[in-house]
Amino acid sequence: MSSSTGSKAVVVTYPDEFAKNEIVELAKAAGYEVAAVMTQKNIIRSEYGVGVGKAQELQEMVAENDCNTIIIDETVTSSQANKLSSFTHTEIVDRERLILNIFARRAITTEAKLQVQLAELRYEMPRARDAVRYSVKGERAGFSGMGESAVDVKFRALKRQMGFIQAKLDKSRTARDLHTTERRKLGMPFVSLAGYTSSGKTTLFNRLTSESKEESPKLFTTLATTTRVVNFPNSKRKVLLSDTVGFISRLPTYLVESFKSTLDELRYADLVLLMVDVGEDMESVSTKVASCRQTLNELEVDPGKILLVLNKIDLLKDRGSLKIETDPIFSDYSAVKVSAVRGDGLRQLTNRMLERTSPSRPVGKTGTPGGNPTKVG
Numbered sequence: 001m002s003s004s005t006g007s008k009a010v011v012v013t014y015p016d017e018f019a020k021n022e023i024v025e026l027a028k029a030a031g032y033e034v035a036a037v038m039t040q041k042n043i044i045r046s047e048y049g050v051g052v053g054k055a056q057e058l059q060e061m062v063a064e065n066d067c068n069t070i071i072i073d074e075t076v077t078s079s080q081a082n083k084l085s086s087f088t089h090t091e092i093v094d095r096e097r098l099i100l101n102i103f104a105r106r107a108i109t110t111e112a113k114l115q116v117q118l119a120e121l122r123y124e125m126p127r128a129r130d131a132v133r134y135s136v137k138g139e140r141a142g143f144s145g146m147g148e149s150a151v152d153v154k155f156r157a158l159k160r161q162m163g164f165i166q167a168k169l170d171k172s173r174t175a176r177d178l179h180t181t182e183r184r185k186l187g188m189p190f191v192s193l194a195g196y197t198s199s200g201k202t203t204l205f206n207r208l209t210s211e212s213k214e215e216s217p218k219l220f221t222t223l224a225t226t227t228r229v230v231n232f233p234n235s236k237r238k239v240l241l242s243d244t245v246g247f248i249s250r251l252p253t254y255l256v257e258s259f260k261s262t263l264d265e266l267r268y269a270d271l272v273l274l275m276v277d278v279g280e281d282m283e284s285v286s287t288k289v290a291s292c293r294q295t296l297n298e299l300e301v302d303p304g305k306i307l308l309v310l311n312k313i314d315l316l317k318d319r320g321s322l323k324i325e326t327d328p329i330f331s332d333y334s335a336v337k338v339s340a341v342r343g344d345g346l347r348q349l350t351n352r353m354l355e356r357t358s359p360s361r362p363v364g365k366t367g368t369p370g371g372n373p374t375k376v377g
């Protein structure tokens with residue numbers, strides 16, 4: 001939504017560096033200028049989402065910095081948002097709304113737009129209930145019957161809209177399934193990129209497929225799926241590679257749900273390349289890997305199909321002793337170290353891709369090549 005472009009915001013987040021940096025990046029990606037950051041240990045517990053003292057502090061910060069938005073790094077109820085909004089005379093945007101705004105700005109393809117619309121409706125559902133309840137309370141004297149039916153009317157309208165969009169999405173999914181089936185008939189294995197937003201998926205995709213899709217340090221650069229053929233210099237075999245939307249921590253389930261037709265590629269892939277940006281501090285790396293694993297789990301991706309791609313090794317000071325190799329969070333996956341920008345490790349990666357998608361590879365119960373945890377090498 002371009003309405004946030006140039007808006008000045010105060011951000012409320014948790015007192016840790018990872019949360020702080022991430023929400024500031026998200027705010028920027030949505031077009032906000034972040035004027036100040038306030039931290040709070042417990043967000044969403046109280047009436048305003050923050051304590052009364054903090055609400056007053058926020059009011060002052062907003063006035064001092066001439067802001068028109070408060071971004072809260074949590075999901076707040078509409079009642080909390082309304083109260084804080086009246087108290088500070090400022091628009092309130094919560095974490096979900098913020099992510100939805102970024103998605104709405106970035107969605108270019110018809111499918112991505114439909115998925116965003118579906119997510120928007122899912123976001124609206126519980127809030128519509130609250131809003132109607134709020135108005136019903138006010139109407140009680142003599143109009144309660146009308147108020148109750150207002151809830152039904154609103155809900156029916158939302159549900160109808162959701163069904164309508166879902167049907168359109170199902171259609172585009174069927175078209176895609178047919179496409180994939182055709183490709184499989186050609187005997188090409190399917191490899192999908194996955195990973196945290198900004199881990200370098202598109203950069204690697206472009207390198208392996210000679211494409212020129214947008215790469216950027218901004219969060220959620222890619223929202224639509226692109227699939228291209230990868231040719232290997234030392235093999236006649238070809239594989240199909242898909243680049244898609246990135247993950248983020250505390251991603252609401254319904255957003256994952258809404259993007260299911262895009263993310264479903266991951267479930268059907270023969271191999272999933274899970275990209276990890278190892279140029280960051282270990283705490284960020286761990287948080288991001290844990291959140292990716294959770295999302296992949298929600299999407300029912302077989303862990304045996306995952307190959308970790310430790311990217312951005314050019315940013316490491318001492319590449320010989322990559323601590324990550326011995327970190328327990330990686331111990332149950334096999335991994336390859338690369339620099340998608342400089343090209344280090346790409347030969348090794350493509351060899352692994354060939355190996356892991358080889359037709360002679362033993363096929364597990366699920367019909368996918370079984371996992372074979374080995375050390376980084």
Ligand SMILES: Nc1nc2c(ncn2[C@@H]2O[C@H](COP(=O)(O)OP(=O)(O)OP(=O)(O)O)[C@@H](O)[C@H]2O)c(=O)[nH]1
Pocket residue numbers: 195196197198199200201202203204214215216217218219220221222223244245246247279311312313314315338339340341342
């Ligand atoms: N130093 C370094 N930077 C990299 C490397 N790979 C990617 N980048 C940078 O990381 C940023 C994000 O890269 P993208 O390829 O857009 O990341 P993505 O995973 O596709 O991100 P989303 O589409 O937002 O999910 C860009 O600024 C890239 O130039 C690498 O190997 N080394």
Ligand SMILES: [Mg+2]
Pocket residue numbers: 201202203214215221222244
């Ligand atoms: Mg991308």
